[in-house]
Amino acid sequence: MMDVSRHPNIELITYAQVENIAGFIGNFTATIRKKTKYVDEKECTACGDCVKVCPVLVPDEFQQGFSSRRAIYIPFPQAVPSSYLIDMDNCLGTNPIACGKCKPACEKKCIDYDSRDEIITIDVGAVVVATGLKPYDPRPLDEYGYTRYENVITSIEFERLNAAGGPTQGHFIRPSDRKEPGSVGFIQCVGSRSKVRGHGYCSNICCMNTIKDSLLLQEHYPGIETSVFYLDIRAFGKGFEELYRKSREQGTKYIRGLPGEIREHHETNNLVLTVENTTTGKIELHEFDMIVLSVGVEPDKDSDKIKSMLSLSRTPDGFFLESHPRLKPVEVPTRGVFMAGFAEGPKDIKDSVCQAGAAASKVSNLLGAGKVRIEAVTSSIDEDLCTMCGRCVRVCPYNAITKSNKKANILPGIIEAACAGCGACGVECDYGAITMRHFTDAQYYSQVEAVLADKPGEKIVVFACNWCSYAGGDLAGTSRMSYPSSPHLIRTMCSARVNMDFVKHALKLGAPIVVVSGCHFSDCHYIDAVKNTQKRVEKLWDELEDLGIRPERVQLEWISAAEGAKFARVMKELELLRKQVTPKEIEETKRILIEAEKKKRGKKAAKKTVST
Amino acid sequence: MALENFHCLRCNHKYKAEFSKKEWPRELTCPKCKSNSVRWLKKRAAKGAGKKDS
Missing domain, CATH: 3.30.70.20 (Alpha-Beta Plaits)
Structure with missing residues (x-):
């Protein structure tokens, strides 16, 4: 961070919040609220004289509440710039001044109670979203007794207790009696890999973090008993398997099964957990001095705001969606915006660094070129x-x-x-x-007419989006999956391009079934344009029903590029539907739609006459 | 969250599911045939409702 702050081409703005980002690739304007620290960060030498006189004590967030800080403080020892700030939520008050002891104590006269937040605007060419993560809060998992039992801690709290700069200077002690524990149990997948007990995804980092923690304990406290309760250990990176093996060799027991309950012994404060060992199939009881919950991670709570600011889309898990999972992993659908780290999904330091490097390189290419194609x-x-x-x-x-x-x-x-x-x-x-270049209405009408020029009653018109459904159809073909020959695909860039008039035109020309197909909502290549498709088709279903046409004649389907098998299955189902549509029904539909169109034209003409 | 009626236009299956207007539109899948041609049977005003008789 020091290197970043000293770099001549990097302006580091800390203790700030992005309020808005407007514009487009190469021309973004960011509005930033630079929160006041009430301390002049350029003048402050971090001497600490102000801290000595501050009477307010509050739990230190950085130390996970294991120690306290003053109302004037440095958030964490490595903070850049290294200057104090006043936490006004906890300060006794400056308006009117209730305490005011820090101001006279500062020799450099850095403290200004009257300073206010500053709003700054910056013009930027590109944006990198690196919003980081939030650890899962295990309190809803009542069976683990977190916050009920002092000796049940999270893996983040373990880090602080074991850190040289932590509240115990690196001496690992249990909170209830401040004694070194003789046995420690680790519980994996807390808040991960379960949709009902946290999040459905794997948090990626917890297994290796626990392996590292068990090794640390074995090295610092020889003879300590360490056990890990797990679903399966995911040690898939370079050197990870070796580390896992080393942890086992050093004496850490790995027990497959997640505990169902933890109870505390009322005298010793030891913890007894009940677990079904899925290897032996037996229920076991294990007693530990301390238990560490290996908590998962989740997206930052502010990601909603960033999402709407930059028109991003998110996966159902809440992480930002990349342009393409394999070919464009650091880009998002909004041009000029890139992402790195946990914003995209759970990943370890190495992957985050790789992604950050890739994002920086993309930005450098973009800004260096000075123009975009x-x-x-x-x-x-x-x-x-x-x-x-x-x-x-x-x-x-x-x-x-x-x-x-x-x-x-x-x-x-x-x-x-x-x-x-x-x-x-x-x-x-x-x-x-509005005209779409290369995908005009006239082109679509011509395609529909060409498809239905001959034996329309035997054809199914499928509007398929370029990125997913059309590619899904391709996959079904290249995988030699058999499906009927009745579906005729018309490619659109996005299913949101499908005008319901195209669908009605197809029905009017005798199509028994018309399908509108696009990407799954979470895969939409145009952020959330697919939502428009759903709304429009629903409206059309209502309209058809009012006209006396079966809404079943228009079908909606979300098929991804990887779902070739789904494409083939859906086409088989649609063929069965097509066979149910009789020539009489088709003729009746034609008549109804032609009449409705005449009526609509008449109304329009009358409106025009009145207005002129 | 309210329970609303849905109708699958592929297999004709009718079912009730949780629905929130805030989250609308969202991807719907028929629990029986897995089709996405699921229609939300919203309560629609009857045609001509609200118009005075002339």
């Missing part, structure tokens, strides 16, 4: 047709359309560098003012 598939607005209703602005997942203002006669504008070409805006425009 964008896809030709973008939207354009016809100013003569635009009514400035603003609907396109609301559906754009990339905030790539500038706001219109009817009163000021300001038309919306497409920021081409930010537009990713999903086409959600074009479908939303009822006035035909």
Whole structure:
């Protein structure tokens, strides 16, 4: 961190919060709230004279509450810059001044009770999201007795108790009697790998952290008994298996099974845990002086704010979604934004460093080039047709359309560098003012007409998104999975590009079944554009029902690029549905839709006449 | 969370599931046939409701 702060090209802004980020690739503007420290960080020499006179004692968050700090403090010993700050939530008060002892104690006159937060704006070309992690809070898992029993601690608390700079100067003692424990039990997967007891994902780092902790204890306190209760040990990195083996050789017992209950002995404060050893199939009781809960990790609580600020999407676990899991692991769908570390998913230090390096390299390439190459598939607005209703602005997942203002006669504008070409805006425009380059409405109508030109009753029209469903179909084909020949695919960049008029047009031309298919919500390549598809299809189902057409004739399916088997299965199911649609029903549908269209045209014409 | 009615347009299965308007739209999957053509049977106003008789 010292190197970062001294680097001539890096401006380090600490104790600050990003309030907003606006703009697009190469032209972002970040609004940052620089919180006041009430201490001039440039002048403060960290002499500590102020701390000596501060009467307030509060639990030290950095030491996990095992020791205390004053209201004026340095958050942690390696903090950069090394200067004090006043925690105003705990200070006795400066307005009016209730104590005020620190100010006269400071020889350099660094303390200013009247200083306020500062709002700064910075223009940046790219953004790297590295929001880090939050350890899982094991209190909901009541059977482990965390906070009920003093000697049950988390792996994070273990780190502090074992650290040379910790509250005990590295002497590992148990909290209840401050004696060195003779036996320590580690419980794995606390808050991980269980959807009902925490999170469904593996936190990635806990197994190796426990192995490291067991080795530390064995080396520092020879003869200490250490046992690890686990589901399975995931030691998959370079040198990890060797470390695991070493831990076993040094005497750590590995017992497969997670304890069901922990009880405390009321006199000795020792802990007795009950576990089903799944290797032997027997219920066992084990007694320990201390138990360490190897807690999992979860995304930072502020990730919601970052998500909306940068138009990011998240996986169901809450981590940010990358552009592509294998080929673009540090990029996000919003151009010019990259991510590193836990923001993307649980990973260890080595992987985080690799990802940070990759993100820095991507940023360097981008800024070094000074220009970006964008896809030709973008939207354009016809100013003569635009009514400035603003609907396109609301559906754009990339905030790539500038706001219109009817009163000021300001038309919306497409920021081409930010537009990713999903086409959600074009479908939303009822006035035909937005055209998607290379994927125009006319092209789609022509494709539908071409598909249904011959024997339409034997065909299924499938609108498939380029990234997932179309690729899923490809996979089914290349994997030689058999499916009927009736489905005819029409490629769209995103399922949100499918105008429901295309679907109605297909039905009008005699298609028995029309399918709209896209990515799963969590895989959407255009952040959350797929949500528009769901809304529109639902609306169409209602409309068809009102007209007397079976909504079943329009099907919706989310198929990922890896789901070739699903694609084949769905197509077989749809073929069965197609066979249920009679020629009479098709003819009736045609008649209803043509009549409805005539009615709609008539209404439009009447409206036009009235307005003129 | 309220219980709402859903209808699978693939296998015709009708079921109730938890639903929150805040989380809408979300990916729906029929518990019986795993299809995504699941329709939320929202309570819709009857056609012509609210209009005065002339």
